[in-house]
Amino acid sequence: MMSLAHFLMKFRERIRARYEEYLVITIETLASAIIGFSIGALVLYILGFNPAKIYFILFSKGLSNPNYLLSKSTPIMLTGLAFAIPMLAGVFNIGGEGQLYIGALISLIVVTSTHNPALGILAGMVAGAALGTFKAVLKVYRGVNEVIAAIMLNWVMYFLILYLLTEKLYNPQIPHESIPVPEDARLGKIPTPIGDIRLIFFIAVIASLIIYYILYYTNIGYMLRVAGLSPKTAKYAGFNPNLAIIYSMALGGAMAGLGGSLLLIGYVYSIDTTMSTLFGLGFTGIGVALLGRNNPIGIIFSAIFFSMLIIGGEMIELLAGAPPELADVLTGVIVIALALPYMYRMLISYMRIRRLIKK
Amino acid sequence: MLRKSISKVAALTIVAIVIVIIVVAAALFTIGPAPSPSPSPSPTPAKKYKVAILFDVGGRGDLSFNDMAWLGAERASKELGVEVSYLTPKSLQDMIPLLESLSESGEYDILVLIGFLWTGPLNQTADKYPQQKFALIDATTGVIRDNEVDILFREQECASLVGIIAAGMAYELGGNTIGAVAGMDIPPLWKFHIGYLFGAKYFELKTGKKVNFLWQYTGTFTDTQAGYTTGMQLLQQGAKVLYGLAGLTHVGMFNAVIDWNKEGKGKAFAIGQDASQEWYAPEYIPLSGAKRVDVAVYTAIEMVVKGTWKGGIITLGLKEEGVGIWDLDGVEWFAELAKETGQLKDMTPDDVYNTVKSLREQYIKDYVWDLVNELAEKIKKGEIAFKTPMTHEEYDAIISELLKGNLNAALEKGSVT
Structure with missing residues (x-):
């Protein structure tokens, strides 16, 4: 209890101290949202669609089913974290995709043999973390670029799953799906005022909060952030920046693995051979992280926002007769507009530092 | 610094608001005339489904x-x-x-x-x-x-017709081996296997010419590389005609057949399935089996x-025109679609039509068409009907009987002699 009260107090202090900064961020976000939606409307108008109608569909359909909205935001929230944590430590983790695959695969194997969802989730996290650590170790000790390793390993994982699905783990009744998670091991829904919501969403939110705590209130988090801002400073302060890279990739990998196993155990229950259940979630996570400004709390909201755009976007085709790609274009425009101020600030501070160094 | 950025934000906000106003005006402009056409079709008498x-x-x-x-x-x-x-x-x-x-x-x-x-x-x-x-x-x-x-x-019905034509074409190409690159070992593919083999054996029965039959599962519907290597293997084993039954995978098989011809290793043809795929390489794909989702x-x-x-x-099946062999109009329609999506590059749909037409005239002889029509008639009249295996054992049993030349093992109803 003491520590919770202490935590809350520190949190309040933090907000009070950085009040103005948060205000600027809020105004910035609102302004860029307006700009993003306006440019989107302009694009729609030029293409001959009625922007008001399309936006109405996007929001009303996107938000109409809270359970669908929040369930769909769960995996991308976690792959968002998988990108954000290493980013704060200065590593570019685009392997969220592969880490999500391996998390789903391992937890499928564990949960079908043990019928224990907790064990399955744990195994998925460990698997994701192991894959993340592997890439970090390659980078630190062998100088392998983490982006290239991640791209290649993503495909290794993709085809590994595809092979196991078609050869070993397929469901004899429905050959295009994997064996399902046993009924007694599935995570269900919990009743809330806005309807029954899948348990996995709450687990993902708790995970985000824990990551937030780790990043901003523990020594490891401090080490990660310092190493990310300046490896030399970290060394000077007595931290090992290489260790920070390994920790961050392990944490990020664990989050992506958690995303894969939650998706499987609490939502889809089986993987299909077209891989549509898993494919792309890791990459979407990058967008989620950027939109959430690499902040775990921000990522919770940006994942829900993304989920709304995806769900509403699907319905645009049905209700407005637009091609399905239009929704993707619209999503892209809005997300870029929302992420721009953050990138702009990063660029400004980078240039300021360069100027200082020159002096 | 802070004040500076706030003023910047304020400026941006103003710009944004101006844009919003313009867009809203534009939107209103489009909404304005929109409702007028909608009431006119509403007094239609019948319910619009x-x-x-x-x-x-x-x-x-x-x-x-x-x-x-x-x-x-x-x-x-x-x-x-x-x-x-x-x-x-x-x-x-x-x-x-x-x-x-x-x-x-x-x-x-x-x-x-x-x-x-x-x-x-x-x-x-x-x-x-x-x-x-x-x-x-x-x-x-x-x-x-x-x-x-x-x-x-009823995939067996179209595959059996394709089997006859494939065997006939193999003889025109100076060989007697036909093959297929198949996707995964799942029930729909079993039906194709039975039909295709039945067609080949039907040809053998009616003409007395031996047909060598190759069938290879790749285990995937999405891997063009697997389709290419499997296609090459079958060509090296002497196959003259390859039937693609593996979705995207058999596009790789098409490429294998194209390379085989272009590298001068011999003349071979490919056959597509589901949609008309002749447009992909009309000089080497004279035929496609049809699965009419439309x-x-x-x-x-x-x-x-x-x-009802x-x-x-x-x-x-054939009777309902749900399966069959794409006619030249179908070939042209898909070629036009491919042109529209930019996938047909160096040719016009007319070129595809003409190339396929002359290829079919040259390599599919009248006696083959007679066999095809004869079998199609029997199927359409319901004189014969194919079995649909429920288990892998049943499927294996039918295939091994067919390979021995016992055609009636594949039939649920009727017989061929």
């Missing part, structure tokens, strides 16, 4: 399944006067929520689901919405419901409009 076509993941532009579904729906909207909307789901996990929300809205008289991925989601939602009609194309939930129609194809979609919509709806499983 609303249909939603739910594509496979991936949606339109595949020049196969989804495009054919679109074709069938467009035909229905023209001929039956129904109002059609389309939807492309992003992934498997979106399918159940989509079915639920569309069924709950009660907007659509029928939801037509394209492809096997919908099987599980439909099975989990159909019972909850008894008043909503569903049609599942090319798959079945295995459950009979009043509100659900599953439309399957006919299936049209059939389902027709059942609703004409009030009855839940259960329907199979479409």
Whole structure:
């Protein structure tokens, strides 16, 4: 209890101290949202669609089913974290995709043999973390670029799953799906005022909060952030920046693995051979992280926002007769507009530092 | 610094607001005249049926399944006067929520689901919405419901015709080996295997010419590289004609056949399946087996409009024109579609039409067409019908009997002599 009260107090202090900064961020976000939606409307108008109608569909359909909205935001929230944590430590983790695959695969194997969802989730996290650590170790000790390793390993994982699905783990009744998670091991829904919501969403939110705590209130988090801002400073302060890279990739990998196993155990229950259940979630996570400004709390909201755009976007085709790609274009425009101020600030501070160094 | 950035933000906000005003004005401008055309069609006497076509993941532009579904729906909207909307789901996990929300809205008289991925989601939602009609194309939930129609194809029938033509072409190319690059070892492919082998043996029976038969599963529908290597292997084993039964995988097989010809290793042909695929390389693909998803979609919509709806499983074969061999008009239509999507580059649809026409005239002799027509007639009249194996053991048994030359082992009804 003491520590919770202490935590809350520190949190309040933090907000009070950085009040103005948060205000600027809020105004910035609102302004860029307006700009993003306006440019989107302009694009729609030029293409001959009625922007008001399309936006109405996007929001009303996107938000109409809270359970669908929040369930769909769960995996991308976690792959968002998988990108954000290493980013704060200065590593570019685009392997969220592969880490999500391996998390789903391992937890499928564990949960079908043990019928224990907790064990399955744990195994998925460990698997994701192991894959993340592997890439970090390659980078630190062998100088392998983490982006290239991640791209290649993503495909290794993709085809590994595809092979196991078609050869070993397929469901004899429905050959295009994997064996399902046993009924007694599935995570269900919990009743809330806005309807029954899948348990996995709450687990993902708790995970985000824990990551937030780790990043901003523990020594490891401090080490990660310092190493990310300046490896030399970290060394000077007595931290090992290489260790920070390994920790961050392990944490990020664990989050992506958690995303894969939650998706499987609490939502889809089986993987299909077209891989549509898993494919792309890791990459979407990058967008989620950027939109959430690499902040775990921000990522919770940006994942829900993304989920709304995806769900509403699907319905645009049905209700407005637009091609399905239009929704993707619209999503892209809005997300870029929302992420721009953050990138702009990063660029400004980078240039300021360069100027200082020159002096 | 802070004040500076705030003023910057304020400026941006003003710009944004100006843009918003312009856009809103523009939007209002477009909304303004919009309602005028809508009241005019409303006093139509008959009820206008609303249909939603739910594509496979991936949606339109595949020049196969989804495009054919679109074709069938467009035909229905023209001929039956129904109002059609389309939807492309992003992934498997979106399918159940989509079915639920569309069924709950009660907007659509029928939801037509394209492809096997919908099987599980439909099975989990159909019972909850008894008043909503569903049609599942090319798959079945295995459950009979009043509100659900599953439309399957009798693939054996088209594969048997292709088998005869393939054997005939192999002889024209100076060999006697035909082969197939197949996808996964699953029930729909078993039906193709039985039909194709039956056709080859039918040719053998009627002409007395020996046919050497090769069949290879690749285990995938999406890997063009696997299709290429498997295609090459079969060509090296002497295959003159290769039948592609593996979705995207057999595009790799097409490439293998093209390379085989271009590198001067011999002359060989490829055969496509489902959509007309001749346009991909008309000099080397003279033929495609047809699986008419468009006919299936049209059939389902027709059942609703004409009030002949009855839940259960329907199979479409040669008689219903649900399967067959693409005629030259079909070849040209798909070539035009390929041109529109930019996939047909160096040729016009007319070139495709002419190339395929002359190829067919040159390599498919009249005696082969006679055999094909004879068998097709028997099938259409219902004199013979093929077995559909339920288990892998049954499938293996039929294949081994066929290989021994016992054609009647593949038949449910009737016999050939």
